[in-house]
Amino acid sequence: MSTTKYSNKFYASDADVSFLSSDKVVFQLHRKYLEATCGAFPSAEFETRGEQVPLTEDAETLEVLFQFVYPRRHPDLKSTPFELLSRVAEAAEKYEVFAAMNVCKYRMECVHLDLISQCSPTLIFHGGNYRIMSPQHHKEVFIYAMKHGHKDIMANTAPPLLDVPLDEMAKILTPHHIVPWASGFR
Structure with missing residues (x-):
């Protein structure tokens, strides 16, 4: 019984x-x-006949994502754990939830900018200021940026990944990015 x-x-x-x-x-x-507010959800021409449209995302992800659909104040996602933020960012891009795409892009860009990092910080120039960048989640943020064409985020997250062996990077880079990575960053 369900x-x-x-x-x-x-x-x-x-x-x-x-x-x-x-x-x-x-x-x-x-x-x-x-x-x-969305580019990829069913339009009026698509009749669901009262059926539930199955989505691949979990309830926690959709609970956050759908808050960007309604005309009300949207969440800023500042205190959202990275794992959830990452899932919401992917879903926002997948379903083209425009307001969520912008907030998620900003939060993904900022997630690795940690002013009180204690883990081998790197000094970078961001938004007119120098900031300390911690190594946490660089690879995940880089993959997100590469997948969705956010070149500015890729540029900010690339330096700490230069120490990753090329064969390991080749597993995550798209074919379009392998040659520039191998020739430009090595």
């Missing part, structure tokens, strides 16, 4: 589209807000 779980934040009785997270939580949203 009991349907519904999101506490996204359970509107007048919602006209339902999404099912990978961990089987239902999110009920208004199509008009999805159409206005």
